[in-house]
Amino acid sequence: MIDVILQAFASIVLDPVTLGLMFVGTLAGILAGAIPGFTIAMGVILTLPFTFGMTAVQGLATMLGVFVGGFSGGLMSCMLTGIPGTPSSVATTFDGFPLVRSGRPGLALGLGLWSSFFGGMISAVILVALAPQLAFLGLEFGPWDYFSLIIFALTITVSLSGGNITKGLIAGLLGLFAATVGEDEINGVARFTFGFDDFKQGFAFLPVLIGLFAFSQLLTDVEDDKRAKSPLMSQSGTVVKVEHRQAILIILKRWLNLFRSSFIGIFTGILPAAGGSISNILAYDQAKKASPNRSNFGKGEYDGVIAPEAANNATAGGALIMMMALGIPGDIVTAVMLGALMIHNIIPGPTFIQDEPLLAYGVFIAFFVAHFFMVGLQAFSLRIFLLVTKIPMYVLASVILAYCAIGVFALHNIVFDIWVMFFFGVIGYFMKKLGFPLAPMILGVVLGKLAELNLARATGISDDMLLFISRPWSLFFLLMAIISVIFPFYQEAKKETLFAKLYVPISMIVLSLPLFLMGSPVRMIVAAILVLTGAYFLYKRTSSLKTT
Amino acid sequence: MSINKDTIVAIFLLLFCGIMINSSFDIEDPGYQGMKASFWPTIVLCLLSVMSLVMLIKSMVSSTENNLNFENTNSQNIFLKFKNASICFLMFILFLVFLDYLGMLIGGVLFVFGLLTLLGGFEIKKIINHSIISITTIGIMWSIFTFGLKVILPEGEILRIW
Known part of the structure; x- marks a missing residue:
């Protein structure tokens, strides 16, 4: 075991290429998280095409850099401008922004940054400890259990994605249906191809994902003519010096809040579909209820910054636990990582940690390392962030749309994939307009084939449906x-x-x-x-x- | 009883399910043991039909919140609301249709330039900025994918002949 961990450590920390990729990934994540209208998931999705040419470890390490960096990027914009960069930093605004306005921007940023770091570290320890145990539990699962787990993952995504449950279920079912198009993996029979040869290979998961999520989001971002033409942020922050030492001391004095919030984050991350957007508000709420200075909340209370930031970074570890142990993505980001693993012909599941220990422990170590990069890059990325916020949205959207096309083409070197991305981009855009949540559809597309495969295995072993x-x-x-x-x-x-x-x-x-x-x-x-x-x-x- | 956006979407979904269920009958059965290829899609489509029906009923008995008011619908407002998205759709379709001819490099530059100009405006200063942005960004991306990631991007007939 130790030799595997050391090898994994060497593949991340002693490999300058991997470290360089993580550096760029974390920086990109911080910027994606900081820019309102962009989300961490979008950052990870757009990173994916670059990882095709990398090894699986390098690809995942880069994406983890984006993932972890994204959470801390969100705090930068919410503190300096009062506008949360991502939904996962909404609660940070409640006390972070007042603290900045009271004349302590360096301390506010330091508190957010180090809470994120400690929250991430706590969740990384839990990830390393819990994922292998949960994977052992997963070894008990037969195809019946796996099929039911997928159904549960889909239904909880529907119920947590907010809005109308009927529409959520319809979105999930549309995702499951999209995954059935093309030759089926069990019998090799063509389905719903309508005579088109291109349809036989089915809709590749990544063009669908990029279309549904990134393409449709970009269209929404440029929808309002006036907003599209103005700079990303009207209120631009200024470069501040982060007060590291004092922030660490304050956080460590409030260790109970730190641990409570981190565990809230981990638990929320383990639940499929419940991401940082939920955990940061839950942790803030709990911190407020437990605090003796309840009346100070909303006025720049330190606990009000520590709780949401520790929780949202801890969510990342929680989401990874489900993906690593059971092969079930906890959110869109881990769904993309699952897709990245599939590109390298690795199917995560209960045997993943046993079968691919080097890769699994590489992920654990990359998750740790990404947090160090996040802290180290904050001051540098702050300057870039201030520059990026001067760019109008229509410029970013136009360039990224072209990048999406190039990236999607790079997957299989076929133009059909770009058409698929466009088609699902249009569908995603109108679904959003009509109030359908996209997360269940994305999870449906990701888990559709797995659900069918397990159902086929289950019915192949026994005709008895009561086994379910x-x-x-x-x-x-x-x-x-x-x-x-x-x-x-x-x-x-x-x-x-x-x-x-x-x-x-x-x-x-x-x-x-x-x-x-x-x-x-x-x-x-x-x-x-x-x-x-x-x-x-x-x-x-x-x-x-x-x-x- | 009222008709709103959800009613129309639900009817569309029911039609979609009908067509797909009908085409699921054409799925070949190779006669292997185990689950048939049409079994899973049929289950999904049946559930989708049921949910669409639920949505239809709910939309018809719901309040008048989302009701379509054809008399007051201003076509100019609808056009303005979806103007930018429509421009993106149109430009992307053009980019894809001409991709074989123009290739990823030229097609990409033209796509970004066209989209920037249509969304951002036609002033001389902006046009100069847009051309610089489109050439540099697509040039960088094309170089990264071609030389860095060794992806053979569509060359296009123009460059091939040239």
Whole structure:
């Protein structure tokens, strides 16, 4: 094991090419995160074409640089201009911007930067510790369980992506359908090709992703004529000197907030589709509730900067845990990384860490290293950021649209892929306009083939469809899928309604059933705790109903 | 009962599902054991049809929030709203149609220049800026992919003859 870790370490830290790529990746990520209208996912997607010619380790290390850099880029724009660069830094604005305006911009940036660093480090440790264990758990999964896990990943994406659940489910199903076009992998039979030879190879995942996400986003960015022609930011910040030492001391004094926020971030990252945009607000909210200086929140409170920044960087580690251990992307960024691995003929899954230890530990180490780059590059990237914000959006959009075309062509060297990107770009644009969330569709495209493959394996082993509900893990994921579909209705329901009162306790009791069926002592104890807690809540809530 | 954007989208989706389910009957069955090639797409399409139907019903019984008001729809406003996106679509289609002839380098430069000028304006100073931006950015990207990443980008008939 040690020799594998050392080899992985050497492949990242002792290889100047990989380090150089990570340097550029982190810088690009910081800028992508800092520019409003651009997202971290978009930064990672646009990096992808450059990674085709790299080794798998180099490609993933570069993308991790963008991923980690993106989170800290968001804090730069929100603190200096009051406009969050990414949704994952929205809560940082609440106290970061007032702290800057109170005359402490160096301290505000330092707090954000080092909270991101420590949050990332904590999640990196958890990633290294938890991913292999979760992968061992994944080895228990049969095709039935895997199929149900994919269904759960899709339904939770739908319920967490906000908005109308019907539209979310339709988007997810459209993604699953798009993945069926072309020759099927099991029988080699052409499907929905309508006589076009180009359709036989199906829609490659990356052109679809770039089209749906990047292309449609760029069209939205230039939609408003006036906004498209004006510089990216009307309020431009100034270069400030970051107060590193004082920021570190303040954060370490507030270690409880740091750890709590980091764990919120990790947990949110593990959940498919729940990314930094949710974790930063959750962590801020918890920090505010736990703080004795609650009234200072919103006025430049240090804890209000530490919590969201630690949480959003920790989310990255959480999302990687799911991808590394089970091959299920936690968000769009890890979906892109999954695609990058597939380009190198590596299919992540429970055996990934065992089969590709060098690559797996390379990812772990790259995640650590990226955080050091993030800290080191902050001052330099601040200057570039101030220059980039003077460029109008229409210039960036036009250049990036052309870059998308070149990048997509580089994937298979065929023009058809550019047409696919364009087609899905148009679809993505109109879907957004009509209120359909894009994340479920993207996950549908990514997981569609995997779902079909596992369904085929399951039905190939046995005709008995009841295995989907009689196998404990499969039942567990299907129940989780049902619970996640109902979740948006729970959110909308008024607190005093019977449904809102019973949703959580009944979900807990129901989920304990498959855990009991698993038989192992630890899981039975967890199941018993779930039943008891659920029963306690049920009793309390029904008795409060009786009294009212 | 009302008709709104969602109603139209739901009807479109139902038509789409109908066509695709119909074409799923044409999927060949090679007679191998195990799951048929048409099984999974049919499940997905059936679920999609059900969800589209749910959307249709919901849209028809919902409030008048998204209702289409044909009398008050100003075609000029719609045009202005989608003007820039339409320009992007059109330019991209032109770029793709002429890609075999112009190649990625010339086609890319013309695409970026055209798009910049159509979106940004036709003043002389801007046109000069746009030409510099398009030549340098596409030139850099083309060089990175051609020489750095060894990707053979479409050369185009013009450069091939030349």
